[in-house]
Amino acid sequence: MPHGNHFTYRPARDELAYTFGGRIPVAHVHSGDVFTVHTEDCFGGRVRGPADLPSQVCAMPYLNPVSGPFFVEDAEPGDTLAVHIASIEPARDWGVSATFPYFGALTSTPHTATLQPPLDERVWMYDVDRAAGIVRYRATASEHTVDLPLDPMIGTIGVAPAAMEARATIVPDYYGGNLDTPELRAGTTLYLGVNVHGALLALGDGHARQGQGEACGVGVEIATVTTLAVEVIKGDLGTAWPRLETNTALMSIGCARPLEDAYRMAHHDLTAWTVELCGLDNLDAYQLISQAGRAPIGNVCDPNYTVLAAIDKALLPQPRAAYEDAHIRLRNLVGRKR
Structure with missing residues (x-):
């Protein structure tokens, strides 16, 4: 890509990535570039209504897709990559959340089994009203609704890990990944230690909002149009963690x-x-x-x-x-x- 030009990247479905590391770059960017990236939700857009149970319409390991990676010119191991989130716009007027049988904070898991039945798999659809700045919750077993503030965030963003590793996008670690913090909203700058030549930045998994802790394991998942600015900061500055x-x-x-x-x-x-x-x-x-x-x-x-x-x-x-x-x-x- 020409240095200094603002470009837009919109991946086809088969261009989405499911790992950090182990992928060929989709574009080259430079320090000081501003660019816009279309991202998908954690289900790849396949869950579109209450009947679309993720276990039936999604296939492991094809969950939590990211767009990229972007090769950042002049980024070398030991440098720090600064990524400023300029804006996050919901790409659709709806979002989706869910519960899963063995996933989330309030359930047993296959590794820590307890004598209780697994949670039901259930889907919640949310209206996303960008003009009003709200996300509308609707209970599935009653008529209760409530409007919550729209607070878009990027759930998953990171660079390639070190030592030629490829890590699944559902994992958060020192290179970023599935950090799932509402603090990754527009106006925030993220600093990531660079582990490989070109850094290989990728992002996805937008949320219209999320409570602290993401207790059920799923935010209000949305596709986004996200604009970023990047800069390589040279030298070993001790950025061991995001x-x-x-x-x-x-x-x-x-x-x-x-x-x-x-x-x-x-x-x-x-x-x-x-x-x-x-x-x-x-x-x-x-x-x-x-x-x-x-x-x-x-x-x-x-x-x-x-x-x-x-x-x-x-x-x-x-x-x-x-x-x-x-x-x-x-x-x-x-x-x-x-």
Whole structure:
């Protein structure tokens, strides 16, 4: 693709990817490029009504497709890739959610069986009203409805893992993946450590909204039209785990089981990042995050759980700009190109 041009990528169904790593790039991009990507929902658009049970209309492992990967020129192992989410627009006027027999936080699984029947497989359809900014929930066993705020997010985004691995898109880990956090909304910059030449960025699995933790394992799943800006930040900057930056906050992400390990990873990384940016003593940073931080949970259902550690920038003592001010630079770039 020509450097500096805004292009749009819309994959055909057979061009969707189901792994991070192990795929040929669909396009080449450069630092400073702004581009728009069409993504599918986690069911690949196959669940379109209450009768479309995922177990019947979807085939494993063809769940959670992503669009890409995009080869980022000049990205080398050890660098950091900054990905600014400029906008996330629902591509359809409906979304879908579901429960599965052995999936989600409140059920037994094939690995941890208990003496209770499996959950029913059931589908919920949601109206997505972009003009009104709402998502309409409808109960399936009563007449109850409620309008919830539309809060689009990207559930799955990441780069190729190291060591020639290919990892299923349902897994979150150090390279990103199925992070499933509502914090990955428009206006957020995601920082990912680069593991292979070209980074190989891919994304998909949009949600019209999702509660913290994604308890049933499925958000309000939507196809999206998502616009991104990217920048390669050279040098080994210690981006071992995904990090997020907004206008007001810094966040670190940990992915692991059990949940307490994900919590520890996130808070360990945020403490180190705060020390690096602000020059605080390590225990002083730990104390501040302990009393003023937040710990939004991404998911408690995927192969790894996702926990974030967050701190408001206003509470930090004259923080040095993170990643050479990439968040502000990419935010301003997107504003100029609109």
